[in-house]
Amino acid sequence: MPKSIKNGAINEEGVLYMTQEEARTVFSGLGPTAFDPTSVKNHTLDVQYGALEEQILDIYLPESGKGPFPVMFYVHGGGWTMGSKTLAFLSGVIGLIDHGYAVISVDYRLAPQTTFPEFLFDVKTAVRWARANADLYGFDPDRFSMAGDSAGGHITLMMGFTADRPEYAGYVYGWPDASDGLQAICDMYGPSILDEPLEQFYKESGIPRLSRQVPGKPSAFETAFGTSNANLLRLISPISLVHKDIPPVLILHGVKDGVVPYQHSTLLDMRIKEVCDENRSELILYENRNHADSGFNTKENSETLAKFFNRYLK
Numbered sequence: 191m192p193k194s195i196k197n198g199a200i201n202e203e204g205v206l207y208m209t210q211e212e213a214r215t216v217f218s219g220l221g222p223t224a225f226d227p228t229s230v231k232n233h234t235l236d237v238q239y240g241a242l243e244e245q246i247l248d249i250y251l252p253e254s255g256k257g258p259f260p261v262m263f264y265v266h267g268g269g270w271t272m273g274s275k276t277l278a279f280l281s282g283v284i285g286l287i288d289h290g291y292a293v294i295s296v297d298y299r300l301a302p303q304t305t306f307p308e309f310l311f312d313v314k315t316a317v318r319w320a321r322a323n324a325d326l327y328g329f330d331p332d333r334f335s336m337a338g339d340s341a342g343g344h345i346t347l348m349m350g351f352t353a354d355r356p357e358y359a360g361y362v363y364g365w366p367d368a369s370d371g372l373q374a375i376c377d378m379y380g381p382s383i384l385d386e387p388l389e390q391f392y393k394e395s396g397i398p399r400l401s402r403q404v405p406g407k408p409s410a411f412e413t414a415f416g417t418s419n420a421n422l423l424r425l426i427s428p429i430s431l432v433h434k435d436i437p438p439v440l441i442l443h444g445v446k447d448g449v450v451p452y453q454h455s456t457l458l459d460m461r462i463k464e465v466c467d468e469n470r471s472e473l474i475l476y477e478n479r480n481h482a483d484s485g486f487n488t489k490e491n492s493e494t495l496a497k498f499f500n501r502y503l504k
Contacts, residue, residue, distance in 0.1 A: 205399060208398045216448060217400075221273075222266065222279075224276065225276045232250065233250050237249060240316070241363045244297065245297070245298075250287055257330070260330050262292070262337060263320075263335070265313055268341055270306075271414070274297055281489075286499070289496040289500065301414045305413075309345065310349070312360070314349065315370075317336075317349070318366075318369065322367070335376070335499045335503055336376070337378065339380070347375070351431040354369055373437055373502050374437050376495055377428075377455070379447055379486075383427050384411055384426060395451065397447070411423060429457060439471040440494075441473045444478070447479070449480075
């Protein structure tokens with residue numbers, strides 16, 4: 191396989207790959223970050239939202255003000271295989287409590303112990319639980335939003351694009367009479383095109399990819415979704431599920447993303463505008479950010495989310 195060096199990266203059949211040193215630097219910043227839930231004064235932890243003991247969530251409420259509060263659910267990343275409601279990029283969204291939001295961080299079952307659609311069923315159940323128990327916790331059931339990063343971004347998009355569809359609901363886990371609909375969502379660098387080879391996007395952009403697919407080893411998509419069949423993956427790709435009634439979408443992505451090509455977000459934004467209207471989606475590209483960049487785990491990121499969600503929930 192022909193290889194060459196270009197701009198410090200390995201050039202292999204038209205795709206740039208990060209050097210080992212570059213990859214180590216990026217990998218050191220990837221993965222979940224521990225969050226101390228007790229750092230938020232008003233918290234309620236490990237609330238069971240569904241029929242399974244693994245289906246638990248944490249609730250963070252504003253220190254002042256009186257409910258009912260608008261709600262922002264947070265769905266953590268981790269390639270559908272790792273992370274948790276506190277081992278996550280929660281610092282990048284918890285600032286919503288300073289804007290009068292209740293923040294709910296959701297645990298969902300992970301691959302390979304389970305596969306799609308079970309983790310989507312989990313998050314759907316969490317939203318239904320919150321709506322059914324809104325009076326008890328001071329939530330406003332008519333003002334629900336969600337944000338997710340990486341794999342959590344994919345789940346968030348699926349949540350927004352399949353609202354109240356029984357085949358995606360997982361009603362067996364509880365609260366079948368409540369809606370899982372959301373009034374606005376934010377996808378942070380989540381994969382939206384599961385059926386297209388990643389290599390083609392990196393060839394087009396010249397952005398170095400983090401790592402190669404190891405021959406014989408299942409890809410992240412295969413592990414999470416139980417298939418490598420492009421036709422099946424297309425059916426569970428958010429870009430294939432865009433319709434005219436989806437909620438408003440904020441999309442955040444780093445151009446230098448070596449894990450999920452930024453074109454996933456640019457093409458999704460184009461598709462939403464085509465099917466819906468120019469105002470249904472907002473895309474923010476960060477020129478110097480990679481995947482799961484620390485810039486997404488900051489108070490400034492919370493401010494970006496609050497500015498968007500306030501348009502639809504305040």
